[in-house]
Amino acid sequence: xxxxxxxxxxxxxxxxxxxxxxxxxxxxxxxxxxxxxxxxxxxxxxxxxxxxxxxxxxxxxxxxxxxxxxxxxxxxxxxxxxxxxxxxxxxxxxxxxxxxxxxxxxxxxxxxxxxxxxxxxxxxxxxxxxxxxxxxxxxxxxxxxxxxxxxxxxxxxxxxxxxxxxxxxxxxxxxxxxxxxxxxxxxxxxxxxxxxxxxxxxxxxxxxxxxxxxxxxxxxxxxxxxxxxxxxxxxxxxxxxxxxxxxxxxxxxxxxxxxxxxxxxxxxxxxxxxxxxxxxxxxxxxxxxxxxxxxxxxxxxxxxxxxxxxxxxxxxxxxxxxxxxxxxxxxxxxxxxxxxxxxxxxxxxxxxxxxxxxxxxxxxxxxxxxxxxxxxxxxxxxxxxxxxxxxxxxxxxxxxxxxxxxxxxxxxxxxxxxxxxxxxxxxxxxxxxxxxxxxxxxxxxxxxxxxxxxxxxxxxxxxxxxxxxxxxxxxxxxxxxxxxxxxxxxxxxxxxxxxxxxxxxxxxxxx
Amino acid sequence: xxxxxxxxxxxxxxxxxxxxxxxxxxxxxxxxxxxxxxxxxxxxxxxxxxxxxxxxxxxxxxxxxxxxxxxxxxxxxxxxxxxxxxxxxxxxxxxxxxxxxxxxx
Numbered sequence: 001x002x003x004x005x006x007x008x009x010x011x012x013x014x015x016x017x018x019x020x021x022x023x024x025x026x027x028x029x030x031x032x033x034x035x036x037x038x039x040x041x042x043x044x045x046x047x048x049x050x051x052x053x054x055x056x057x058x059x060x061x062x063x064x065x066x067x068x069x070x071x072x073x074x075x076x077x078x079x080x081x082x083x084x085x086x087x088x089x090x091x092x093x094x095x096x097x098x099x100x101x102x103x104x105x106x107x108x109x110x111x112x113x114x115x116x117x118x119x120x121x122x123x124x125x126x127x128x129x130x131x132x133x134x135x136x137x138x139x140x141x142x143x144x145x146x147x148x149x150x151x152x153x154x155x156x157x158x159x160x161x162x163x164x165x166x167x168x169x170x171x172x173x174x175x176x177x178x179x180x181x182x183x184x185x186x187x188x189x190x191x192x193x194x195x196x197x198x199x200x201x202x203x204x205x206x207x208x209x210x211x212x213x214x215x216x217x218x219x220x221x222x223x224x225x226x227x228x229x230x231x232x233x234x235x236x237x238x239x240x241x242x243x244x245x246x247x248x249x250x251x252x253x254x255x256x257x258x259x260x261x262x263x264x265x266x267x268x269x270x271x272x273x274x275x276x277x278x279x280x281x282x283x284x285x286x287x288x289x290x291x292x293x294x295x296x297x298x299x300x301x302x303x304x305x306x307x308x309x310x311x312x313x314x315x316x317x318x319x320x321x322x323x324x325x326x327x328x329x330x331x332x333x334x335x336x337x338x339x340x341x342x343x344x345x346x347x348x349x350x351x352x353x354x355x356x357x358x359x360x361x362x363x364x365x366x367x368x369x370x371x372x373x374x375x376x377x378x379x380x381x382x383x384x385x386x387x388x389x390x391x392x393x394x395x396x397x398x399x400x401x402x403x404x405x406x407x408x409x410x411x412x413x414x415x416x417x418x419x420x421x422x423x424x425x426x427x428x429x430x431x432x433x434x435x436x437x438x439x440x441x442x443x444x445x446x447x448x449x450x451x452x453x454x455x456x457x458x459x460x461x462x463x464x465x466x467x468x469x470x471x472x473x474x475x476x477x478x479x480x481x482x483x484x485x486x487x488x489x490x491x492x493x494x495x496x497x498x499x500x501x502x503x504x505x506x507x508x509x510x511x
Numbered sequence: 512x513x514x515x516x517x518x519x520x521x522x523x524x525x526x527x528x529x530x531x532x533x534x535x536x537x538x539x540x541x542x543x544x545x546x547x548x549x550x551x552x553x554x555x556x557x558x559x560x561x562x563x564x565x566x567x568x569x570x571x572x573x574x575x576x577x578x579x580x581x582x583x584x585x586x587x588x589x590x591x592x593x594x595x596x597x598x599x600x601x602x603x604x605x606x607x608x609x610x611x612x613x614x615x616x
Contacts, residue, residue: 143577144573144576144577144580147577147580147581147584148580148584151584151587151588155587155588155591158591158592158595159591162595162598165598166602168602168603168613169613169614171595171598171599171602172599172603172611172612172613172614173614174595174598175544175595175596175599175608175611176614178591178592178595179538179544179547179548179551179608182548182551182588182592183535183538183550183551183554186534186551186554186555186558187554189554189555189558189581190531190554190557190558190561192558192577193527193558193561193562193565193574193577194561196561196562196565196569196573196574196577197561197564197565197569200565200569200570200571201573202573202577246614247614250614251614
C-alpha cells in the first residue's frame with residue numbers, strides 16, 4: 001500500500017525542507033532562546049536577580065526584528081502544506097511576542113512571586129515556549145500541526161497556571177484547567193479524525209476544496225463540527241466551553257491570567273478564523289451546503305450566549321480577577337461577531353478589536369497586580385479609597401475599564417464601532433446581533449464602573465490616607481499603556497490600516 | 512458452517528464510537544482525578560482507532576503519522592497531569608475533584 005520513495009524523490013524533499021527553513025527563522029530563534037533560558041537558569045540563581053527576565057525581554061525583542069524581515073517574503077505554504085506564512089500569521093506573530101514581553105514585565109512587577117516561590121526556574125522559558133506554540137497555532141495549515149501547536153500552548157499553560165506549587169488556589173486552577181483542556185482537545189481530535197475520514201486530507205485548504213466538491217453526510221458533519229468547536233471554543237473561552245475560565249483566571253498568578261486572557265484567547269481566535277475561513281466552504285449555494293450553515297449558526301449562538309452570560313454573571317462578582325474573567329468571556333462573544341460576517345471588513349474589525357483588547361486588558365491586569373502588591377487583596381471592597389492613595393493607578397485603571405466598556409475616547413470604542421459597523425454593513429439579520437452587542441455593553445457599564453466607584457467615591461475602612469507609591473518604573477509603564485489606549489482611541493488609522501493589511505489569509509476567499 | 516462477515520471499516524468505527532462514549536462517561540461521572548484522566552486517554556485512543564481505520568481504507572499515510580503524534584502527546588499529557596495531581600494530593604490530601612473547590616463564586 002505504501003511505497004518507499006525513490007532516491008530522486010528524497011532529494012527533492014530535502015531540497016524543499018532546506019529552502020523552507022528560511023521562512024521559519026523566528027520560530028527557530030525562539031526555540032534557541034527557550035533552550036538558552038533553561039541553561040541560563042542553571043547559572044543564575046535567586047528571585048531577586050533580574051538577569052533572567054531581562055534576557056527574556058531582550059530575546060523576545062530580537063524576535064520582532066526577524067518577524068519584520070519576513071514581510072519581504074512571499075506568502076504561501078511551507079513544509080508540504082503543514083505551515084503557512086501570510087500577513088495574517090505575521091500579525092499574530094507580533095501580537096504574541098509583544099504579549100509575551102508584557103507578561104514578563106508584569107511578572108517583574110508582581111511581588112506575589114517573592115512570597116510564593118523561591119526561584120523563578122523555568123518560568124520565563126515556559127513563557128517563551130508558549131509564544132512559540134501560539135505563533136505556530138496562528139500559522140498552522142494542517143490538522144496535525146493545529147493539534148500539536150495547540151497542545152504545546154495548553155501544556156505550558158497548565159504548568160504556568162499551577163506555578164505557585166504551595167498555593168491551593170493556584171494548584172486547583174491548574175487541575176481544573178487540565179481536566180477541561182484535556183477533554184476538549186481529545187474531543188477536537190476525534191472531530192479531526194471524522195473530517196479526515198470524510199475527505200482523506202489533513203491540509204485545511206484541501207479539506208475545504210474536498211468538502212465543497214463532495215456532499216458529505218450532514219449528520220457526520222454536524223457531529224464533527226460540534227467536536228471541533230469544543231476544542232476551539234475552549235481556547236477562546238466562549239460559552240458553553242467557558243467553565244474553566246473564571247476559576248483558572250482567579251487562581252493563576254496574575255501575570256499568567258493576563259497572558260492567558262489576551263494571548264491564548266487571541267491564538268484560539270487565529271486558529272478559529274483560519275479554520276473557519278479556509279476549511280469550511282462558504283459561498284456557492286449556501287442552502288445546500290450543510291456544513292457552512294451549521295458553522296455560522298453555531299457561532300452566532302455561541303456569540304450571543306457569551307455576550308449575555310459573561311456580562312450578566314459578572315454583575316455579582318466580588319473578586320476583580322474573577323470579574324475580568326467574566327468580562328473576557330463577554331469579549332470572546334464580541335470578537336466572534338466580527339468573524340461570523342465572513343468578509344474582509346469583519347476580519348479587519350476582529351483583528352483591530354484584538355489589538356485594543358491587548359492594550360486594555362493587559363493594562364487592567366497590570367494595575368490590578370500593582371494594587372495587589374500594596375493592599376495584598378483583589379477584592380472589590382478593598383479598592384475603597386484607592387483613588388486618593390494611588391492617583392495614577394486609579395486614573396489608569398479607570399481609562400482601561402472605560403475602554404473595556406467601549407466608550408469614547410478610547411481604543412475600545414473604536415474596536416466595538418468597527419465590529420458593529422461590519423455587522424450593519426451585512427444587512428437585516430445582523431442588526432439584531434449588533435443590538436444585543438450594544439445592550440450587553442450597557443450592562444457591562446455597571447460592573448466595570450463599580451471599580452472606579454469604590455476607588456473614588458467610597459471611603460476606605462482603614463483610615464490612613466498615606467499615598468502608596470508603586471515605584472517609578474511601574475508608574476511609567478502604566479502611564480504609557482494608558483496614554484496608548486487614549487492616543488489610539490483618537491488616532492486609530494495606523495492600527496486600522498495594519499489590521500486591514502493583515503486580513504489576508506492564505507487560501508481564504510473573502511469579499 | 513456459516514461465514515463470518517469480514518471485518519470492515521464500520522467495525523472499527525463502532526469500536527471507536529464506543530470508546531469515545533466510555534471515555535466521556537468516565538470524565539463526566541467519576542470523581543477521582545486519575546480516573547478522569549484515564550477517560551481522556553480513552554477519548555484520544557478512540558480518535559487513534561478512527562485515524563488508523565480511515566488511513567487503511569483511504570490508502571494515505573497521513574492518518575498513521577497523526578496517530579504517532581497523538582500517542583506522544585498523550586504521554587506528555589499524562590506526565591504533566593500526574594505532576595499536577597501529585598501536587599494536588601500533597602496540598603489537599605485527596606484527588607477527589609468534587610472536594611477540591613476553594614475557588615467559588
